[in-house]
Amino acid sequence: MSEPELIVRFTDEDAARELRADARAGLTERPKWLSPKWFYDATGSELFERITTLPEYYQTRAEQQVLQRHAMDVAETTGAATLVELGSGSSEKTRLLLDALHKHGTLRRFVPLDVSGSALRAAVDAIALDYPELLVRGVVDDFTSGMAALDAGPDRLVAFLGGTIGNLLPAERAGFFASVRAALRPGEWLLLGTDLVKDPDRLVRAYDDALGVTAEFNRNVLRVLNRELGADFVPEAFQHVALWNAEQEWIEMRLRAERPMRVRLAGLALTAELAEGEEVRTEVSAKFRRARVDDELAAAGFELQQWWLDDAGDFAVSLAVAR
Template sequence: MSEPELLVRFTEEDAARALRNDARDGLTDSPKWLSPKWFYDATGSDLFERITTLPEYYQTRAEQQILQRRALEIAEVTGAATLVELGSGSSEKTRLLLDALRKTDTLERFVPLDVSGSALRAAVESIALDYPELRVHGVVDDFTSGLSALDAGAGRLVAFLGGTIGNLLPAERAGFFAAVRAALRPGEWLLLGTDLVKDPGRLVRAYDDARGVTAEFNRNVLRVLNRELGADFAPERFRHVARWNAEQEWIEMRLRADRPMHVRLPELGLGVDFAEGEEIRTEISAKFRHDRVRDELAVAGFELRHWWLDDAEDFALSLAVAR
């Protein structure tokens, strides 16, 4: 077994700087916002794992079902020698792809990329142990900016799963797809997970579960700001709101102040006033249709070759080739 490698391109100092910049930009904007990337400290990651098991939250189960059925076909179509996973986390779902590519005997390298060094280190060590024939090269970086420096490798398949693409605004999505295409050669592949447009009631329930786990996950971003920036948010004074935006076809998660308040952020030298009922947008989660996925990929230089759905037609996996 070759020793796994871990390249740190996004340090703790980089993360602290990015948090300060995002908090200052978002909390001084009108309307206020915070980036969803700051949900995922250790507590937030644990809460999200709980969310994925809730009855209202179908996405993880739906994508898993598709991968279980289609992983071998994906391996056969792509013949990938290098699998790159963006936003890797624990890499659990990717094991289905690794197992399939092991069967086709084409895979040589696995390159997981994630902004969390601790999560990625654990994933890299686990994968290297269970797949000793692979060269495993983890990259600690933000998936929205780390693509340009990825090792060229050979015969690459880039996997971006979990519907995370929906957290990007349309202009950000366009930039992301363009960056992925710029990093790939013609004939290399992108595997994309997207949640689909469906009954708004089901969508809202998926982001506002009866047990309140998603509400705690949403409020956790304020606890991150309290810990990292010395802020004095009172998270319990902010109500979790999940709203369907029919025009944009996305879910918006927000935190609504239940009274007027003044919040101090000493690390930023900043004070922020909230009116009663004022909201912070913390996440969008865009939902997709086939034609939108096909057209956005085409603009970036990809051709959509395969479109796979789960039984309930809630979620899609797209396989696209770089032209």
């Protein structure tokens, strides 16, 4: 068994600097916004894990169903020797791919990339223990920029699952797809999970559950700012809002101030003023149609090869080859 590696390219200092820049930009613009990447401290990650088990939140179960049925198809089509995963490397979905590629007899290396060093260390150690024949090399980096520095292993398959691609705005998605394509050689692969356009009421319920778990998840970004930037937000003074933007075909999560307030962020020497009813956008979650996925991948130099759906047609997992 080879010892797993952990390469740190995005340090705690990098994260702190980026948080300060994002908070300053988002809270001084109109309308105000905060990046969804700051949801995921330890508390936020735990809340999101609870969200994935809620009856309203179908995405995780739908994607799991697709991969249970088609992981072997992925292995046989790609013959990948290196699996690069953007995000958690310890989930059951990851293991479906690892098992299929191992059974196919081609997999040699697993390279999970994640911005959280602690989460990635746990994932790397768990995978290395359970798959002792694999070379496991974790990379701590931001997936939106880390692909450019990714080492060139043989016959790579990049997996970006969970519908996380929808959290990027259109220009950000174009940049992301271009960076993945630039990192790959012709004939290498991208496996992508995308949530699909459907009844708006179902979509809103998936982001505004009856138990209020998503509301707490949304407010958690304010607690992160309080802790990391010395802010004095009162999270309970903000209402969780989830709405469907039909023109953009995405869900927006917002935090609505229930009273006028002046918020001091000591770490930025900044005061943010919010009027009663003013909203801070914290996340977009784009929903897709096949034509949009095909067009955006093609613009970056990929060709869509497979398009797999769950039984309900809620979620797609697509396989594209670099041209």
